[in-house]
Amino acid sequence: MKKMKKVLSLAMISAMTISLLAGCGKKEGSKETGSSADTIKIAVAAPMTGDNAEYGQGFLNAANMMAEEWNAKGGVLGKQIDIVPYDDKNSSEEAATIAQKIVSSKDIIGVIGHFASGVCMTAAPVYNENNIIEISPSASHKDYSGIGDYIFRNNTVISTEAKASLDIAVNDFGKKNIGIISIKTDWGTGTAQVIKDLATELEGDGVKIVAHEEVVEGSDDYSPAITKLNEAGADVVICAGMYNLVAPVAKQYKRVNPDIKIVGFSNAYSQQLIELGGEDVEGVGFPVIFFSGSEDPTIQAYVEKYKGKFGNEPSALTSQAYDSVGMLLTAIQEAGTTDSAKVREALTGVQYPGVAGDTKFDENGDVQKEFVKVTIENGKFVQMK
Structure with missing residues (x-):
């Protein structure tokens, strides 16, 4: 029996409109897709170029590695797995075009991607209308999985991760005057609001949001x-953005206040953060x-192989892409x-x-996972004590 999904929000109606304008039509029933004489094709749609290329390249690397492992054992259904990359440049407009190309090709069983939530939510109605599985x-x-x-x-849904980030700020760092700096995107704005909503539940303990600043992604x-943020008295800043926000904010903030504590999200967990931030990201x-x-x-074996x-x-996120391909192939x-x-x-x-935890989709297509708290010490990621 098909799982029940949440009611689409107004944002989804907008995304659906984009997909319909792209010319997609509802298929009658399902049919064999993604399979040719000797291959099964899976698309990886993500930013392969541009400011967020590291994420897309990570998705692609992980997908290829998982496919190679399955192919070495004979593939699936006696066929080899072929990973097909698409560069969406982390652009909703580009993603809409790519989604239409993928469904028009009629030989791709599923899509691993896209990266940003807003980009995913533009492409997802196209895939869903054409019965193509998308795992981001x-x-x-x-609202994405709905x-x-x-x-x-x-x-995880952003509210779960935001709660974990807030927990680090308040309970691990022992701070109560919270500043937020977020990128001016749907994800950044939405994440900042979630942090604010969660913080209100802690007001009885003296926790408060002292300031929130939105910034353009990629600014220098x-x-x-x-x-x-500093004039408002923030003693900890939660950064709702990728490593290319966290690293420069840490560098510039510590020139103003060397004692500032900084908290990020899992999308900032990247070697690029250390390379860009140097000693200024110590303790993030x-x-x-x-x-x-x-x-x-x-996990050690997987990391060494990668x-x-x-x-x-x-x-x-790369590791979740690796597991996503494994889950799709297991389902096939x-x-x-x-x-x-x-x-x-x-x-x-x-x-x-999976390497990113035992994983099962619930009735909405979501997962629940345990978080590990990580920080940077002596130029390396270590688990917080």
Whole structure:
């Protein structure tokens, strides 16, 4: 029986309109997709170029590595897996075009991607209308998985992660005067609001949001926002943005206040953060679902293999992309077919022991996972004590 989905929000109606204008039509029933004579195709749609290229390249690396592992064992259904990359440049407009290309090709069983929630939510109605499975390793907007039955996320909803970030600020760092700096995107604005809502629940303990500043992603100068946060008395700043926000904010803020504490999100957990921030990102904390420094032998083996192939450690989101491909292939194997409806049904029942935690989709296509608190010490990521 098909799982019940949440009612679409007004934001989803807008996204649906984009997809309909792109010319997609509802398929009658399901059919065999993503399968040719000797291959099964899976798309990876993400930013392969531009400011967020590290995330897309990580998704692609992880997908290729998982496909190679399955292909070495004979593939799935006796066919080899072929990963097909698409560069959406982290642009909603580009993603709408790519989604239409993917559904028009009629030979792709599923999509791993996209990266940003807003981009995912533009493309998802196109996939859902055409019965193409989409698993995003990174979308966290609460409404994303409610777009339809074929839409899944291998990432927690943003409210869960925001609560973990707030916990680091208040309980691990012992701070109560919270500043927020967020990127001016749907995700950044929405995440900042979630933090504010959660903070109101802690007002009885003296916790308060003293200031919130929105900034343009990729800016080189955050000093106006930093000045306002500092004048408001912030003793900890939660950064709702990727490493390319956290690193320069840490550098510039510590010139003003060397004692400031900074908290990020799992999308900032990247070697690039250390390379860009240097000694100024020492002590930055964030919650992650996957920690490359884990002593678990399975995770250690995965990290070493990834480093050997690509020269750097996998991030949390990269690892969720790796697991997402594994879950989709497991569902195809269990369904015994590439029939889209049967694969989707099998996917809802998969319980997957992934490197980013044991994973199972709930009735909404969401997952629940445990967070690990990570910080940076002596230029390395370590688990917070």
